[in-house]
Amino acid sequence: MGRKWLIIILVLALFVGGFFFRAPKMAHIQLPAEKVFEVGGFPVVNTMLSTWVTMVVLLVLAWLGTRRIREVPGRLQSLLEVAVEAWIGLVESVAGPAKGRRFFTIVASIFLFILVNNWLGLFPFFGSLGFWEAAEAGKEAAAEAAHAAEAEPLFVPLLRSASTDLNTTIALALVSVALTQVYGVQHLGFGSYAAKFVNLRGGPIGLFVGVLELVSEFAKIISLSFRLFGNMFAGEVLLATMAFLIPWVASVPFMGLELFVGLMQAFVFAILTLVFMTMATTSHEEHAESHH
Numbered sequence: 610m611g612r613k614w615l616i617i618i619l620v621l622a623l624f625v626g627g628f629f630f631r632a633p634k635m636a637h638i639q640l641p642a643e644k645v646f647e648v649g650g651f652p653v654v655n656t657m658l659s660t661w662v663t664m665v666v667l668l669v670l671a672w673l674g675t676r677r678i679r680e681v682p683g684r685l686q687s688l689l690e691v692a693v694e695a696w697i698g699l700v701e702s703v704a705g706p707a708k709g710r711r712f713f714t715i716v717a718s719i720f721l722f723i724l725v726n727n728w729l730g731l732f733p734f735f736g737s738l739g740f741w742e743a744a745e746a747g748k749e750a751a752a753e754a755a756h757a758a759e760a761e762p763l764f765v766p767l768l769r770s771a772s773t774d775l776n777t778t779i780a781l782a783l784v785s786v787a788l789t790q791v792y793g794v795q796h797l798g799f800g801s802y803a804a805k806f807v808n809l810r811g812g813p814i815g816l817f818v819g820v821l822e823l824v825s826e827f828a829k830i831i832s833l834s835f836r837l838f839g840n841m842f843a844g845e846v847l848l849a850t851m852a853f854l855i856p857w858v859a860s861v862p863f864m865g866l867e868l869f870v871g872l873m874q875a876f877v878f879a880i881l882t883l884v885f886m887t888m889a890t891t892s893h894e895e896h897a898e899s900h901h
Contacts, residue, residue: 638846642774643765655766656774659735663726663771696720703880704887708796712886715788719781720879723772727841727871730770731864736849739766772841772874775834782833785882786826793889801892829885833878840874 642654674689682690696717701709729735741762771777793802806823808815844867851860 638849640775640842642769642776645765645767654774655739655769656771656777659726659729659768660771660777662768663722663729666725666729667721693717700883703883704890708887708890711792712883715785716879716883716886719785719882720875723781723837723875723878724872726771727875728868730772730841730845731848731867731871735768735770736766736845738768739764741765770841770845772837772871773845775838778834778838779830781837781878782830785833785878785885786829789829789882789885789889790826792886796890797892802889829881833881837874837878840870844870 642656644652645655645658646653670685670689674685677683678686697709697713700713700716703709704712742765790802806819808819811818848860848863848867851863
């Protein structure tokens with residue numbers, strides 16, 4: 610009997626939401642982040658505000674979990690300890706105990722930042738809290754090109770998931786790849802690490818392989834940034850479309866899907882960073898011994 614009433618309620622919610630509470634028009638979707646305000650001539654966009662909110666949330670969680678550390682931990686401390694132990698075990702299983710401890714901080718930080726940022730973007734006030742802004746005057750059709758017509762005002766959200774901004778994902782990718790080079794130089798030495806890109810002893814083939822290695826480093830930036838940006842921006846467009854077509858219940862399964870996608874994208878970005886760092890700090894001799 611309970612299941613029957615649940616199905617009836619879901620069907621009614623779909624009917625009422627789809628036919629009586631549909632949005633008057635679909636939300637404005639654009640690739641660049643929208644400017645919210647300026648500080649000394651410097652534009653502050655909504656994805657930057659979301660980045661600050663993400664950092665505040667992480668700082669508050671860290672403070673709440675560590676302000677009263679006890680031998681018998683509470684719920685939040687237990688959750689944080691389980692997460693830290695799991696990531697330390699994963700990082701050490703890939704990079705080894707010595708290098709794993711060095712990589713843990715940056716890998717875990719990247720994972721937590723992307724995860725919290727992706728999940729915060731699913732909250733109701735993300736994308737729905739904002740203001741209306743008059744659009745720039747545009748041109749009409751070719752026959753009436755001489756007459757300028759003022760376009761409809763556009764809604765500018767105050768907060769937008771930072772992962773849907775290509776600038777943020779490129780910045781994360783640059784941090785990942787730059788730290789990979791730093792760890793490689795620190796572990797192998799500048800000469801040994803630079804020989805991977807400029808191998809004069811190998812002749813023309815060695816030089817060609819060095820060029821390929823250099824290109825692959827830039828390819829990592831493109832791969833990391835566009836993978837995260839593409840998946841999260843597509844998810845935002847999907848949720849906006851479903852909320853416009855059939856509000857309420859129809860959007861719930863897609864919210865669950867985006868929770869999973871946000872988790873997997875954070876995990877993939879962090880794991881790829883860990884793998885790149887491990888490969889950069891592994892010499893040819895160590896690689897040959899492990900392979901043997």
